[in-house]
Amino acid sequence: MAIVSGWGPATVASARRVTPTGRVLELDVPGWAGNLPGQHLDLRLTAEDGYQAVRSYSIASYGQGSRVELAVDELPDGEVSPYLVDVVEPGDELEVRGPIGNYFVWRDEQPDAVQLIAGGSGIVPLVAIARAHHASSNPAPFKLVYSVRAPEDAYYADELRGFEGDRFTLDWVYTRRTPPGWERPAGRIDAATIERVTLPASGNPLVYVCGPTGFVEAVSRALVALGHDPARVKTERFGGA
Amino acid sequence: MAVFSRGFGGRRRESDPALPPGQYLTEDFPVLSAGPTPDVQTDSWSFDIVNESNERVSWSWDEMMALPVDDVHTDIHCVTRWSKLGTHWRGVALDHFFEKVDTSEAYTMVHSYGGYTTNVPLEDLLDGKAWVAFEFEGEPLDPEHGGPARLLVPHLYFWKSAKWVRGLRMHADDDPGFWEQNGYNLYGDPWREQRYW
Numbered sequence: 520m521a522i523v524s525g526w527g528p529a530t531v532a533s534a535r536r537v538t539p540t541g542r543v544l545e546l547d548v549p550g551w552a553g554n555l556p557g558q559h560l561d562l563r564l565t566a567e568d569g570y571q572a573v574r575s576y577s578i579a580s581y582g583q584g585s586r587v588e589l590a591v592d593e594l595p596d597g598e599v600s601p602y603l604v605d606v607v608e609p610g611d612e613l614e615v616r617g618p619i620g621n622y623f624v625w626r627d628e629q630p631d632a633v634q635l636i637a638g639g640s641g642i643v644p645l646v647a648i649a650r651a652h653h654a655s656s657n658p659a660p661f662k663l664v665y666s667v668r669a670p671e672d673a674y675y676a677d678e679l680r681g682f683e684g685d686r687f688t689l690d691w692v693y694t695r696r697t698p699p700g701w702e703r704p705a706g707r708i709d710a711a712t713i714e715r716v717t718l719p720a721s722g723n724p725l726v727y728v729c730g731p732t733g734f735v736e737a738v739s740r741a742l743v744a745l746g747h748d749p750a751r752v753k754t755e756r757f758g759g760a
Numbered sequence: 761m762a763v764f765s766r767g768f769g770g771r772r773r774e775s776d777p778a779l780p781p782g783q784y785l786t787e788d789f790p791v792l793s794a795g796p797t798p799d800v801q802t803d804s805w806s807f808d809i810v811n812e813s814n815e816r817v818s819w820s821w822d823e824m825m826a827l828p829v830d831d832v833h834t835d836i837h838c839v840t841r842w843s844k845l846g847t848h849w850r851g852v853a854l855d856h857f858f859e860k861v862d863t864s865e866a867y868t869m870v871h872s873y874g875g876y877t878t879n880v881p882l883e884d885l886l887d888g889k890a891w892v893a894f895e896f897e898g899e900p901l902d903p904e905h906g907g908p909a910r911l912l913v914p915h916l917y918f919w920k921s922a923k924w925v926r927g928l929r930m931h932a933d934d935d936p937g938f939w940e941q942n943g944y945n946l947y948g949d950p951w952r953e954q955r956y957w
Contacts, residue, residue: 566769612763622942732791739796
Protein backbone atom coordinates (compact mmCIF):
# COMPACT_ATOMS: atom_id res chain seq x y z
CA MET A 520 0.00 0.00 0.00
CA ALA A 521 2.94 2.32 0.43
CA ILE A 522 4.60 1.91 -2.93
CA VAL A 523 3.71 4.94 -5.02
CA SER A 524 2.79 4.10 -8.57
CA GLY A 525 2.90 6.58 -11.44
CA TRP A 526 0.38 9.24 -12.37
CA GLY A 527 -3.12 8.01 -13.04
CA PRO A 528 -6.18 9.77 -14.40
CA ALA A 529 -8.91 10.97 -12.07
CA THR A 530 -12.37 12.35 -12.80
CA VAL A 531 -14.15 14.79 -10.54
CA ALA A 532 -17.27 13.01 -9.29
CA SER A 533 -18.64 15.76 -7.09
CA ALA A 534 -17.67 19.23 -5.92
CA ARG A 535 -19.46 20.72 -2.93
CA ARG A 536 -18.78 24.10 -1.34
CA VAL A 537 -18.81 23.54 2.41
CA THR A 538 -17.12 26.64 3.85
CA PRO A 539 -16.78 30.25 2.62
CA THR A 540 -13.32 29.40 1.24
CA GLY A 541 -13.37 25.69 0.56
CA ARG A 542 -14.88 22.72 -1.18
CA VAL A 543 -15.05 18.99 -0.72
CA LEU A 544 -14.14 17.16 -3.92
CA GLU A 545 -14.74 13.52 -4.66
CA LEU A 546 -12.54 11.97 -7.33
CA ASP A 547 -12.96 8.71 -9.19
CA VAL A 548 -9.51 7.19 -9.55
CA PRO A 549 -9.59 3.89 -11.46
CA GLY A 550 -7.05 1.51 -10.00
CA TRP A 551 -6.54 3.49 -6.77
CA ALA A 552 -4.75 1.08 -4.42
CA GLY A 553 -6.60 2.32 -1.35
CA ASN A 554 -5.04 4.40 1.40
CA LEU A 555 -4.47 4.49 5.13
CA PRO A 556 -6.21 7.24 7.10
CA GLY A 557 -3.86 10.23 7.24
CA GLN A 558 -2.03 9.71 3.95
CA HIS A 559 -1.83 12.29 1.16
CA LEU A 560 -1.59 12.33 -2.61
CA ASP A 561 -0.05 14.46 -5.31
CA LEU A 562 -2.49 16.12 -7.71
CA ARG A 563 -1.42 17.30 -11.17
CA LEU A 564 -3.19 19.76 -13.45
CA THR A 565 -2.24 20.17 -17.11
CA ALA A 566 -3.24 23.22 -19.17
CA GLU A 567 -4.06 22.88 -22.85
CA ASP A 568 -0.61 24.15 -23.81
CA GLY A 569 1.06 21.48 -21.67
CA TYR A 570 1.86 23.66 -18.65
CA GLN A 571 1.60 21.62 -15.45
CA ALA A 572 1.35 22.26 -11.74
CA VAL A 573 1.48 19.72 -8.93
CA ARG A 574 0.46 20.06 -5.28
CA SER A 575 0.07 17.67 -2.37
CA TYR A 576 -3.30 17.24 -0.64
CA SER A 577 -4.26 15.21 2.40
CA ILE A 578 -6.97 12.62 1.80
CA ALA A 579 -10.20 12.77 3.80
CA SER A 580 -11.24 9.25 2.83
CA TYR A 581 -9.52 5.96 3.67
CA GLY A 582 -9.59 2.28 2.84
CA GLN A 583 -10.26 0.44 -0.39
CA GLY A 584 -12.24 1.63 -3.38
CA SER A 585 -11.64 4.01 -6.24
CA ARG A 586 -13.51 7.03 -4.78
CA VAL A 587 -11.08 9.48 -3.13
CA GLU A 588 -12.21 12.52 -1.16
CA LEU A 589 -10.30 15.77 -0.68
CA ALA A 590 -11.19 19.02 1.04
CA VAL A 591 -9.44 22.04 -0.44
CA ASP A 592 -9.15 25.49 1.10
CA GLU A 593 -8.47 28.38 -1.28
CA LEU A 594 -5.16 30.16 -0.75
CA PRO A 595 -5.52 33.84 -1.75
CA ASP A 596 -2.46 33.92 -4.04
CA GLY A 597 -2.61 30.24 -4.91
CA GLU A 598 -2.44 28.71 -8.33
CA VAL A 599 -3.98 25.26 -7.89
CA SER A 600 -6.34 25.74 -4.95
CA PRO A 601 -8.42 28.54 -6.61
CA TYR A 602 -8.92 26.25 -9.61
CA LEU A 603 -10.07 23.39 -7.39
CA VAL A 604 -12.34 25.64 -5.31
CA ASP A 605 -13.79 27.96 -7.98
CA VAL A 606 -13.46 26.31 -11.39
CA VAL A 607 -13.39 22.53 -11.46
CA GLU A 608 -16.74 20.77 -11.96
CA PRO A 609 -17.94 17.16 -12.00
CA GLY A 610 -16.69 15.41 -15.11
CA ASP A 611 -13.46 17.40 -15.31
CA GLU A 612 -10.24 15.43 -15.45
CA LEU A 613 -6.94 15.70 -13.64
CA GLU A 614 -4.25 13.29 -12.47
CA VAL A 615 -3.22 11.91 -9.11
CA ARG A 616 -0.36 9.89 -7.69
CA GLY A 617 -0.26 8.15 -4.37
CA PRO A 618 -0.98 7.39 -1.62
CA ILE A 619 2.06 8.96 0.02
CA GLY A 620 3.44 8.97 3.57
CA ASN A 621 3.58 6.25 6.18
CA TYR A 622 4.12 8.29 9.33
CA PHE A 623 1.12 10.59 9.84
CA VAL A 624 -1.25 7.62 9.64
CA TRP A 625 -3.49 5.65 11.97
CA ARG A 626 -3.84 1.88 11.88
CA ASP A 627 -6.81 0.01 13.25
CA GLU A 628 -4.60 -2.24 15.39
CA GLN A 629 -3.06 0.66 17.32
CA PRO A 630 -4.01 0.30 21.01
CA ASP A 631 -3.24 3.90 22.01
CA ALA A 632 -5.62 6.57 23.19
CA VAL A 633 -5.52 9.28 20.51
CA GLN A 634 -5.72 13.06 20.71
CA LEU A 635 -6.38 14.78 17.38
CA ILE A 636 -5.79 18.54 17.11
CA ALA A 637 -6.74 20.34 13.90
CA GLY A 638 -6.40 23.93 12.78
CA GLY A 639 -8.54 25.01 9.81
CA SER A 640 -8.27 22.72 6.80
CA GLY A 641 -5.76 20.68 8.83
CA ILE A 642 -8.85 18.66 9.71
CA VAL A 643 -8.58 16.69 6.45
CA PRO A 644 -6.18 13.87 7.45
CA LEU A 645 -7.70 13.86 10.94
CA VAL A 646 -11.24 13.37 9.64
CA ALA A 647 -9.95 10.34 7.76
CA ILE A 648 -8.53 9.01 11.04
CA ALA A 649 -11.73 9.83 12.95
CA ARG A 650 -13.84 8.13 10.27
CA ALA A 651 -11.68 5.01 10.36
CA HIS A 652 -11.83 4.86 14.15
CA HIS A 653 -15.61 5.37 14.14
CA ALA A 654 -16.12 2.59 11.61
CA SER A 655 -13.86 0.21 13.52
CA SER A 656 -14.35 -1.60 16.80
CA ASN A 657 -11.08 -0.18 18.10
CA PRO A 658 -11.87 0.53 21.78
CA ALA A 659 -9.25 3.24 22.36
CA PRO A 660 -10.67 6.62 23.36
CA PHE A 661 -10.31 9.40 20.79
CA LYS A 662 -10.59 13.11 21.36
CA LEU A 663 -10.62 15.81 18.68
CA VAL A 664 -10.01 19.49 19.26
CA TYR A 665 -10.83 21.53 16.17
CA SER A 666 -9.74 25.17 15.96
CA VAL A 667 -11.51 27.34 13.39
CA ARG A 668 -11.89 31.08 12.85
CA ALA A 669 -15.67 31.00 13.10
CA PRO A 670 -18.37 28.28 13.08
CA GLU A 671 -18.98 28.50 9.33
CA ASP A 672 -15.29 27.78 8.60
CA ALA A 673 -15.46 24.23 9.96
CA TYR A 674 -15.25 21.31 7.55
CA TYR A 675 -17.21 18.14 8.40
CA ALA A 676 -18.81 19.72 11.48
CA ASP A 677 -22.05 17.71 11.37
CA GLU A 678 -20.29 14.45 10.62
CA LEU A 679 -17.83 14.95 13.47
CA ARG A 680 -20.66 15.75 15.89
CA GLY A 681 -22.27 12.50 14.80
CA PHE A 682 -19.20 10.59 15.98
CA GLU A 683 -19.52 11.86 19.56
CA GLY A 684 -20.07 9.09 22.06
CA ASP A 685 -18.25 6.78 24.45
CA ARG A 686 -15.18 6.45 22.25
CA PHE A 687 -15.04 9.92 20.70
CA THR A 688 -15.27 13.38 22.20
CA LEU A 689 -15.11 16.66 20.34
CA ASP A 690 -14.20 20.16 21.47
CA TRP A 691 -14.03 23.42 19.54
CA VAL A 692 -11.78 26.44 19.67
CA TYR A 693 -12.99 29.59 17.86
CA THR A 694 -10.24 32.08 17.12
CA ARG A 695 -12.26 35.02 15.70
CA ARG A 696 -15.96 34.53 16.44
CA THR A 697 -17.83 32.01 18.57
CA PRO A 698 -21.36 30.69 18.15
CA PRO A 699 -23.98 32.58 20.22
CA GLY A 700 -23.81 31.66 23.88
CA TRP A 701 -20.44 29.88 23.63
CA GLU A 702 -18.88 29.56 27.08
CA ARG A 703 -15.41 30.82 26.12
CA PRO A 704 -14.38 33.99 24.30
CA ALA A 705 -12.85 33.76 20.83
CA GLY A 706 -9.07 33.55 20.86
CA ARG A 707 -6.10 31.64 19.59
CA ILE A 708 -5.40 28.25 21.05
CA ASP A 709 -2.89 28.57 23.91
CA ALA A 710 -1.28 26.34 26.52
CA ALA A 711 -4.11 26.84 29.03
CA THR A 712 -6.71 25.91 26.41
CA ILE A 713 -4.75 22.86 25.36
CA GLU A 714 -4.43 21.72 28.95
CA ARG A 715 -8.18 22.15 29.48
CA VAL A 716 -9.47 20.45 26.33
CA THR A 717 -6.97 17.66 25.55
CA LEU A 718 -6.19 14.26 26.98
CA PRO A 719 -3.62 14.58 29.79
CA ALA A 720 0.01 13.65 29.21
CA SER A 721 -0.21 11.19 32.11
CA GLY A 722 -2.23 8.84 29.92
CA ASN A 723 0.50 8.90 27.25
CA PRO A 724 -1.89 9.40 24.31
CA LEU A 725 -0.67 9.43 20.74
CA VAL A 726 -1.21 12.97 19.44
CA TYR A 727 -1.74 14.05 15.83
CA VAL A 728 -1.55 17.78 15.09
CA CYS A 729 -2.29 19.22 11.65
CA GLY A 730 -2.74 22.81 10.56
CA PRO A 731 -0.90 25.94 9.46
CA THR A 732 2.72 26.16 10.58
CA GLY A 733 2.17 28.74 13.32
CA PHE A 734 -0.72 26.73 14.77
CA VAL A 735 1.24 23.48 14.79
CA GLU A 736 4.30 25.17 16.32
CA ALA A 737 2.24 26.69 19.14
CA VAL A 738 0.26 23.52 19.84
CA SER A 739 3.20 21.13 19.75
CA ARG A 740 5.33 23.34 22.00
CA ALA A 741 2.50 23.54 24.51
CA LEU A 742 2.03 19.78 24.43
CA VAL A 743 5.71 19.19 25.18
CA ALA A 744 5.60 21.78 27.97
CA LEU A 745 2.61 19.90 29.44
CA GLY A 746 4.71 16.75 29.62
CA HIS A 747 3.85 14.94 26.39
CA ASP A 748 6.70 12.83 25.03
CA PRO A 749 7.80 14.62 21.80
CA ALA A 750 8.12 11.23 20.13
CA ARG A 751 4.35 10.73 20.73
CA VAL A 752 3.39 13.98 18.96
CA LYS A 753 3.04 13.60 15.18
CA THR A 754 2.76 16.83 13.23
CA GLU A 755 1.85 17.87 9.74
CA ARG A 756 2.12 21.52 8.70
CA PHE A 757 1.19 23.56 5.69
CA GLY A 758 1.89 27.09 4.54
CA GLY A 759 4.83 29.38 5.02
CA ALA A 760 6.55 30.57 8.14
CA MET B 761 -1.31 10.22 -22.77
CA ALA B 762 -1.89 13.55 -21.17
CA VAL B 763 -5.01 14.40 -19.24
CA PHE B 764 -5.97 18.04 -19.71
CA SER B 765 -7.76 19.94 -16.98
CA ARG B 766 -10.44 22.15 -18.48
CA GLY B 767 -9.90 25.82 -17.81
CA PHE B 768 -6.68 25.41 -15.86
CA GLY B 769 -3.64 27.60 -16.33
CA GLY B 770 -4.87 31.16 -16.03
CA ARG B 771 -2.95 31.94 -12.86
CA ARG B 772 0.26 30.07 -13.57
CA ARG B 773 3.47 30.76 -11.74
CA GLU B 774 6.57 32.07 -13.37
CA SER B 775 8.76 29.23 -14.59
CA ASP B 776 12.50 29.25 -14.12
CA PRO B 777 15.19 26.98 -15.57
CA ALA B 778 16.66 26.74 -12.05
CA LEU B 779 13.55 24.83 -10.94
CA PRO B 780 13.85 21.02 -10.93
CA PRO B 781 10.95 19.12 -12.53
CA GLY B 782 7.67 19.27 -10.63
CA GLN B 783 8.76 22.11 -8.32
CA TYR B 784 7.21 25.56 -7.91
CA LEU B 785 8.77 28.79 -6.69
CA THR B 786 7.92 30.10 -3.27
CA GLU B 787 8.95 33.34 -1.61
CA ASP B 788 8.17 32.25 1.95
CA PHE B 789 9.83 29.43 3.84
CA PRO B 790 7.46 26.55 4.57
CA VAL B 791 8.11 24.18 7.47
CA LEU B 792 7.98 20.40 7.23
CA SER B 793 8.68 18.55 10.47
CA ALA B 794 7.35 15.24 11.74
CA GLY B 795 7.08 16.38 15.36
CA PRO B 796 7.46 19.24 17.81
CA THR B 797 10.32 21.70 17.44
CA PRO B 798 12.96 20.77 20.06
CA ASP B 799 14.45 23.38 22.35
CA VAL B 800 18.20 23.20 21.65
CA GLN B 801 20.60 25.59 23.39
CA THR B 802 24.05 26.38 22.02
CA ASP B 803 25.75 26.15 25.44
CA SER B 804 24.95 22.45 25.70
CA TRP B 805 25.02 21.75 21.94
CA SER B 806 27.54 19.41 20.41
CA PHE B 807 28.17 17.89 17.01
CA ASP B 808 29.58 14.37 17.11
CA ILE B 809 30.85 12.03 14.42
CA VAL B 810 31.13 8.35 15.38
CA ASN B 811 33.10 5.99 13.13
CA GLU B 812 32.88 2.22 12.58
CA SER B 813 35.24 1.59 15.54
CA ASN B 814 32.84 3.54 17.76
CA GLU B 815 35.39 6.35 18.09
CA ARG B 816 33.69 9.68 18.67
CA VAL B 817 34.95 13.10 17.62
CA SER B 818 32.99 15.93 19.20
CA TRP B 819 32.73 19.69 18.69
CA SER B 820 31.13 22.18 21.04
CA TRP B 821 29.38 25.24 19.60
CA ASP B 822 32.47 27.39 20.23
CA GLU B 823 34.76 24.77 18.73
CA MET B 824 32.60 24.68 15.60
CA MET B 825 32.69 28.47 15.38
CA ALA B 826 36.49 28.33 15.41
CA LEU B 827 36.41 26.36 12.13
CA PRO B 828 36.33 28.19 8.77
CA VAL B 829 32.84 29.51 8.02
CA ASP B 830 31.50 29.63 4.45
CA ASP B 831 28.94 31.97 2.95
CA VAL B 832 26.65 29.68 0.98
CA HIS B 833 24.42 30.99 -1.80
CA THR B 834 22.18 28.20 -3.01
CA ASP B 835 18.77 27.00 -4.19
CA ILE B 836 16.77 24.62 -1.97
CA HIS B 837 14.13 22.12 -3.03
CA CYS B 838 11.55 20.45 -0.77
CA VAL B 839 9.96 17.14 -1.74
CA THR B 840 6.57 18.76 -1.02
CA ARG B 841 7.29 20.69 -4.25
CA TRP B 842 8.32 24.15 -3.18
CA SER B 843 11.72 25.54 -4.12
CA LYS B 844 13.44 28.70 -2.99
CA LEU B 845 16.06 30.18 -5.26
CA GLY B 846 19.09 32.16 -4.18
CA THR B 847 18.99 31.60 -0.43
CA HIS B 848 21.90 32.74 1.74
CA TRP B 849 23.34 30.65 4.55
CA ARG B 850 26.45 30.61 6.71
CA GLY B 851 27.91 27.39 7.99
CA VAL B 852 30.93 25.11 8.33
CA ALA B 853 31.63 22.66 5.50
CA LEU B 854 31.56 19.00 6.55
CA ASP B 855 35.06 18.66 5.06
CA HIS B 856 36.46 20.49 8.10
CA PHE B 857 34.87 18.05 10.52
CA PHE B 858 35.91 14.99 8.54
CA GLU B 859 39.57 16.04 8.63
CA LYS B 860 39.51 14.66 12.16
CA VAL B 861 37.60 11.44 11.37
CA ASP B 862 39.20 8.11 10.49
CA THR B 863 36.74 6.07 8.43
CA SER B 864 36.61 3.80 5.42
CA GLU B 865 32.81 3.54 5.33
CA ALA B 866 30.85 5.08 2.46
CA TYR B 867 27.54 5.96 4.17
CA THR B 868 26.36 8.13 7.03
CA MET B 869 23.28 8.32 9.21
CA VAL B 870 22.58 11.87 10.30
CA HIS B 871 21.07 12.22 13.80
CA SER B 872 19.14 15.19 15.17
CA TYR B 873 18.01 16.47 18.53
CA GLY B 874 14.44 15.21 18.79
CA GLY B 875 15.31 11.84 17.26
CA TYR B 876 15.10 12.55 13.51
CA THR B 877 17.45 10.60 11.26
CA THR B 878 18.32 10.70 7.57
CA ASN B 879 20.84 8.73 5.52
CA VAL B 880 23.33 10.45 3.21
CA PRO B 881 26.26 8.89 1.33
CA LEU B 882 29.56 10.30 2.58
CA GLU B 883 30.56 11.55 -0.87
CA ASP B 884 27.48 13.80 -0.87
CA LEU B 885 28.72 15.50 2.28
CA LEU B 886 32.31 16.23 1.16
CA ASP B 887 34.05 18.52 -1.35
CA GLY B 888 32.07 21.59 -0.35
CA LYS B 889 28.65 20.03 -0.96
CA ALA B 890 27.32 20.13 2.62
CA TRP B 891 27.49 22.31 5.72
CA VAL B 892 26.43 22.57 9.32
CA ALA B 893 24.50 25.83 8.87
CA PHE B 894 23.58 28.25 11.64
CA GLU B 895 22.57 31.43 9.79
CA PHE B 896 19.85 32.05 7.23
CA GLU B 897 19.54 35.38 5.39
CA GLY B 898 21.83 37.10 7.88
CA GLU B 899 19.98 35.96 11.01
CA PRO B 900 20.52 33.10 13.45
CA LEU B 901 18.58 30.11 12.17
CA ASP B 902 15.06 29.99 13.67
CA PRO B 903 14.25 26.91 15.78
CA GLU B 904 11.37 25.92 13.47
CA HIS B 905 13.81 25.88 10.55
CA GLY B 906 16.32 23.78 12.49
CA GLY B 907 18.12 26.27 14.71
CA PRO B 908 20.53 26.55 16.27
CA ALA B 909 22.11 24.45 13.51
CA ARG B 910 20.96 22.19 10.71
CA LEU B 911 22.65 20.16 8.07
CA LEU B 912 22.58 21.85 4.65
CA VAL B 913 22.84 19.48 1.67
CA PRO B 914 21.22 21.62 -1.00
CA HIS B 915 21.78 19.30 -3.97
CA LEU B 916 19.35 16.78 -2.42
CA TYR B 917 15.69 17.23 -1.43
CA PHE B 918 15.57 19.26 1.73
CA TRP B 919 14.49 16.47 4.10
CA LYS B 920 18.16 15.38 3.85
CA SER B 921 19.17 18.74 5.37
CA ALA B 922 18.39 17.53 8.88
CA LYS B 923 17.16 20.20 11.29
CA TRP B 924 18.61 20.37 14.83
CA VAL B 925 21.56 18.27 13.73
CA ARG B 926 23.62 16.69 16.50
CA GLY B 927 25.93 14.36 14.63
CA LEU B 928 26.63 11.59 12.17
CA ARG B 929 27.35 7.93 12.49
CA MET B 930 29.32 6.06 9.82
CA HIS B 931 27.51 3.09 8.24
CA ALA B 932 28.74 0.31 5.97
CA ASP B 933 25.39 0.29 4.14
CA ASP B 934 22.90 2.89 2.93
CA ASP B 935 20.39 2.14 5.70
CA PRO B 936 17.16 4.19 5.53
CA GLY B 937 16.56 7.08 7.94
CA PHE B 938 13.22 8.40 9.19
CA TRP B 939 11.45 9.61 6.04
CA GLU B 940 13.28 6.99 3.99
CA GLN B 941 11.48 4.35 6.10
CA ASN B 942 8.20 6.25 5.74
CA GLY B 943 7.79 6.49 2.02
CA TYR B 944 10.52 8.76 0.70
CA ASN B 945 13.38 7.91 -1.64
CA LEU B 946 16.66 6.57 -0.27
CA TYR B 947 18.75 9.19 -2.12
CA GLY B 948 16.48 12.12 -3.10
CA ASP B 949 17.95 13.84 -6.16
CA PRO B 950 15.52 16.65 -7.13
CA TRP B 951 16.76 16.77 -10.74
CA ARG B 952 15.81 13.11 -11.17
CA GLU B 953 12.60 13.60 -9.13
CA GLN B 954 13.56 10.88 -6.67
CA ARG B 955 10.70 11.68 -4.33
CA TYR B 956 9.15 8.43 -3.19
CA TRP B 957 9.79 4.71 -2.99
